[in-house]
Amino acid sequence: MLDKPDAECCDYMHVHDDIVSKVRCEMPCDETLYDLADLFKVFGDTTRIRILYVLFESEMCVCDIAQLLSMTQSAISHQLKTLKQSKLVKARRDGKTVFYSLDDDHVRDIINRGIEHITE
Amino acid sequence: MLDKPDAECCDYMHVHDDIVSKVRCEMPCDETLYDLADLFKVFGDTTRIRILYVLFESEMCVCDIAQLLSMTQSAISHQLKTLKQSKLVKARRDGKTVFYSLDDDHVRDIINRGIEHITE
DNA sequence: TAGCCATATGAACAAATGCTCATATGAAAG
DNA sequence: CTTTCATATGAGCATTTGTTCATATGGCTA
Numbered sequence: 001m002l003d004k005p006d007a008e009c010c011d012y013m014h015v016h017d018d019i020v021s022k023v024r025c026e027m028p029c030d031e032t033l034y035d036l037a038d039l040f041k042v043f044g045d046t047t048r049i050r051i052l053y054v055l056f057e058s059e060m061c062v063c064d065i066a067q068l069l070s071m072t073q074s075a076i077s078h079q080l081k082t083l084k085q086s087k088l089v090k091a092r093r094d095g096k097t098v099f100y101s102l103d104d105d106h107v108r109d110i111i112n113r114g115i116e117h118i119t120e
Numbered sequence: 121m122l123d124k125p126d127a128e129c130c131d132y133m134h135v136h137d138d139i140v141s142k143v144r145c146e147m148p149c150d151e152t153l154y155d156l157a158d159l160f161k162v163f164g165d166t167t168r169i170r171i172l173y174v175l176f177e178s179e180m181c182v183c184d185i186a187q188l189l190s191m192t193q194s195a196i197s198h199q200l201k202t203l204k205q206s207k208l209v210k211a212r213r214d215g216k217t218v219f220y221s222l223d224d225d226h227v228r229d230i231i232n233r234g235i236e237h238i239t240e
Numbered sequence: 241t242a243g244c245c246a247t248a249t250g251a252a253c254a255a256a257t258g259c260t261c262a263t264a265t266g267a268a269a270g
Numbered sequence: 271c272t273t274t275c276a277t278a279t280g281a282g283c284a285t286t287t288g289t290t291c292a293t294a295t296g297g298c299t300a
Binding site for chain 1 (some may be wrong): 140142143144148158160162163169176187229236237238
């Protein structure tokens, strides 16, 4: 048996150490990658995508969105909270009504890139 | 009491019917939105994001990735399957080894947009 | 202040998801 | 053909997540 100091998974005999160490250097820190996954997680739900798409056209209040998507006011409100925490939408209060709109153009960009990918 | 024909959520007295019907017209079909959410769902996991980032630099075999991310070969293999199904990575077999790489540049684009958003 | 209305929120439950473990496949070497 | 090694995969389990239901908050208006 050969001595294999780092043999947790396979025996790693074939590993390209140069590439592995180069990649290891260029990887963003774990926190960034975690935040990134968290961001995409927000896009990864049909309800939230539909909400974002609804807001492509104009700002809208919670009740409007609920009606458009045929969903509960509560469900929409919960999801809007998630979207707001990720800075994908922002809120503006007008009396009793709260109007939501897209926070910036990153949202459009990201969604459009996604569309490109699935329709290619 | 007034007659309110479409009062499932709130009473919708305030709904801007013009905007609502305009948005309703411009919405992509449900299937597209479903596929879109499914795509982003794939990006929405730390392990998969890390795998994709690893592949930014060069193609790599399953075992290399497992070592780099300090994870099980099985876990990586399961996730690579997901990534392949979404056409985010592609595989090339060389003997016993399978090398994975990014499928196209949409992946980079989408991830870079995400990075922009979280680091603004 | 009281009542109403739009929105927000907490708890609970069902469904989806990621990892582990054991095992199967498939290719190369003996 | 048998063994070995890299990868793939199915079942099971624990965690996460989205919705519902009931209720709370906060701003108008009478």
